[in-house]
Amino acid sequence: MVALSKTIFKAYDIRGVIGSTLDAGIAFQIGQAFGRAALAKGERTVAIGRDGRLSGPELAAALSDGLRAAGVNVIDLGMVATPMVYFATNVLDTRSGIMVTGSHNPPDYNGFKMVLAGEAIHGEAITGLYDSIAAHDGSKAAQQGGYSTHDIKDAYIARIAGDVKLARPIKIAVDCGNGVAGAFAPELFRAMGAEVLELFCEVDGRFPNHHPDPAHPENLQDLIAALRDTDAELGLAFDGDGDRLGIVTKDGQIIYPDRQMMLFAAEVLARNPGAQILYDVKCTRHLAPWIMQHGGLPLMWKTGHSLVKAKLRETGAPLGGEMSGHIFFKDRWYGFDDGLYAGARMLELLTREADPSAVLNALPIATSTPELHLHLKEGENFALIDKLRSDASFPTAEGVNGIDGLRVEYADGFGLARSSNTTPVVVLRFEGESPAALARIQGEFRQVILAAKPDAQLPF
Numbered sequence: 001m002v003a004l005s006k007t008i009f010k011a012y013d014i015r016g017v018i019g020s021t022l023d024a025g026i027a028f029q030i031g032q033a034f035g036r037a038a039l040a041k042g043e044r045t046v047a048i049g050r051d052g053r054l055s056g057p058e059l060a061a062a063l064s065d066g067l068r069a070a071g072v073n074v075i076d077l078g079m080v081a082t083p084m085v086y087f088a089t090n091v092l093d094t095r096s097g098i099m100v101t102g103s104h105n106p107p108d109y110n111g112f113k114m115v116l117a118g119e120a121i122h123g124e125a126i127t128g129l130y131d132s133i134a135a136h137d138g139s140k141a142a143q144q145g146g147y148s149t150h151d152i153k154d155a156y157i158a159r160i161a162g163d164v165k166l167a168r169p170i171k172i173a174v175d176c177g178n179g180v181a182g183a184f185a186p187e188l189f190r191a192m193g194a195e196v197l198e199l200f201c202e203v204d205g206r207f208p209n210h211h212p213d214p215a216h217p218e219n220l221q222d223l224i225a226a227l228r229d230t231d232a233e234l235g236l237a238f239d240g241d242g243d244r245l246g247i248v249t250k251d252g253q254i255i256y257p258d259r260q261m262m263l264f265a266a267e268v269l270a271r272n273p274g275a276q277i278l279y280d281v282k283c284t285r286h287l288a289p290w291i292m293q294h295g296g297l298p299l300m301w302k303t304g305h306s307l308v309k310a311k312l313r314e315t316g317a318p319l320g321g322e323m324s325g326h327i328f329f330k331d332r333w334y335g336f337d338d339g340l341y342a343g344a345r346m347l348e349l350l351t352r353e354a355d356p357s358a359v360l361n362a363l364p365i366a367t368s369t370p371e372l373h374l375h376l377k378e379g380e381n382f383a384l385i386d387k388l389r390s391d392a393s394f395p396t397a398e399g400v401n402g403i404d405g406l407r408v409e410y411a412d413g414f415g416l417a418r419s420s421n422t423t424p425v426v427v428l429r430f431e432g433e434s435p436a437a438l439a440r441i442q443g444e445f446r447q448v449i450l451a452a453k454p455d456a457q458l459p460f
Contacts, residue, residue: 001025008111009130011421012122012306015102015111018055022110024062027100030112031066033132034098035145037125038072041117043096045073047088047150049080050100051180051241052203055110060100063112064147067098071141076149079203081180081242082113083338087156089115090334101180101241104213107206113241119313120336122306153184161191163332164344167351173232175199175223177212181242185340189236194347197232199223212239214246215324215371217254224252234356236343243305244325245339247346249357258283259363260342261321262290263349268319268331269296278311278320278328280304281404282371282429285414286364302404304421305337323371323429366413367438368431372459373420374449381419381426384453388417392448396440408444412437415445428460 002023008016014030016022038046046067050056056079064074077088085099095118102109114121172194176182182201189196199222200209210219214237223235227250235248247255258279265277265287273295279287280303288298301311305326312320318331326337333341350356376384385405394400394408394415401407405418405427413432420427428445432438442460449456 004029004130004133006127006130009126011126012120012304013111013113014126014129015105015109015422018108018110022059024058027059027062028066028069029133030129031063032070032136033129034114034116035067035070035072036132037116037129038096039070043072043094043117045075045094045096047075047077047085047092047094047097048100049077049082049085049088049097051082051102052079052178052183053102053107053110053205056100056205059110063098063100068145068147069140070145071143072145074145074147076147077152078149079180079183080152081184081340083243083336083340084152084156084184086115086336086338087159087334088150088152089118091155092150092152099241103241104211104215104239104244120306120309122304122310157184157188157191160188160341160344164192164348166193166347169193169195170234170347170351170356171195171197171232172347173197173199173223173226173230173235174201175220175226175235175237176201177210177219177237177240178202178204178207179212179238179240179242181238181340184242185236185238185343188340188344189347192344192347197226197230199226207240214239214244217370220246220248220254223248228252234347234350236346238339238343239325242339243337245327245342245346246325247360249360251357251361253357253361255360255363256323257321257325257327258287258323259360259365260327260346261287261319262363263359264319264321264327264329264342264345265291265296266294267349268329269294272318272331275319276315276317278308278315278317280308280322281401281407281416281418282323282427283321284364284366284368284431285409286366290364300401300403303418309336366431366433367435369429369438369460372428374426374428374456374459376424376426378424381424384426384449385417385419387452388448391452394444394448396444410437410441413441415441417445417449430460
């Protein structure tokens with residue numbers, strides 16, 4: 001029996017290691033606490049689903065028992081992609097849902113992504129579940145909730161394929177990294193009329209081929225090779241639970257999500273002129289001018305899928321996106337992050353073009369680093385960012401945006417240092433209009449970080 005630890009209650013979700021910080025007993029307690037929170041908001045039913053991890057069935061069953069013990073009815077969707085749980089909360093008789101998923105973490109991880117009364121919960125709402133468990137006397141509701149199963153796949157695929165149309169046939173390569181998207185993505189794209197070459201679409205919670213995380217180039221090498229060696233025109237890759245999208249061109253270029261957002265923004269703004277387009281602090285500095293050029297209002301926001309979803313709802317923006325690959329369409333869709341839907345919208349756009357890869361490769365690009373991680377001890381990440389805020393100066397910068405850590409803007413690039421909300425890490429990202437600009441910006445950051453923490457092991 002694993003003891004309850006506050007450390008698994010993260011900023012955007014709950015996440016732990018099976019047998020160490022997470023087991024069926026903890027899942028039951030989380031279910032009970034979430035059930036009580038749902039009832040307090042007048043919600044009587046909760047939809048649940050799980051990804052393809054080996055621990056999923058046991059955790060989902062315990063979660064269901066906990067929800068029912070709180071007096072809440074459960075609709076069990078079985079093994080689904082995370083966006084399909086979000087979809088269920090928009091089309092079934094409930095506005096609350098829990099996905100049992102370890103997302104892109106290693107096989108021994110699992111966790112929970114949660115929607116309560118129509119909102120992705122984060123921050124205090126998640127730590128509130130811990131407090132609720134800690135304070136609870138273990139009693140159960142006088143009347144247990146009911147249990148039913150529901151297969152949402154056909155409705156989900158029909159909803160997308162009925163609305164998102166290809167302009168011409170296209171052959172694509174799809175790499176699901178043995179994550180749960182493999183059970184749905186090929187079928188969805190075939191339903192839309194695409195020819196699909198499948199890579200690692202058999203769901204296997206051990207992830208035997210490569211890690212299911214398209215944010216890292218090493219996980220896209222098989223897809224790049226498939227595009228080189230076959231007549232597929234485009235490559236799509238998905239993370240472990242299907243809420244993030246990666247794109248690779250015919251010539252092996254990786255189109256990162258901030259550049260994907262350019263195409264999506266241009267298309268959405270054609271129908272919603274003057275609308276706000278949201279993006280997080282990690283995105284390229286080319287995105288804001290692109291949005292303005294296409295008649296939109298750029299709005300930079302904090303990183304975190306729950307935070308972007310909340311801001312999207314607050315602003316009424318039709319589109320939001322994060323560098324990590326979460327893309328949120330409120331235009332023709334429901335406003336939640338969905339890698340499969342984003343892939344469908346990308347195919348709709350690109351099949352209007354004779355050469356999709358040329359269109360993607362022509363998008364503005366700068367020299368940039370991937371996301372870099374400065375590993376620290378628990379709590380040191382926040383302390384370091386606070387110290388940089390108060391002490392650091394950047395002599396050649398044009399301005400500093402403090403919305404989420406420090407994003408320092410230069411005439412020829414930007415540097416970002418922000419604290420991860422989930423691990424003791426400071427996330428760094430740099431971009432320059434030339435290698436020299438990039439090196440200079442990194443040099444300024446190196447100086448201020450080492451001044452604040454001389455023993456920091458910098459990743460650049």
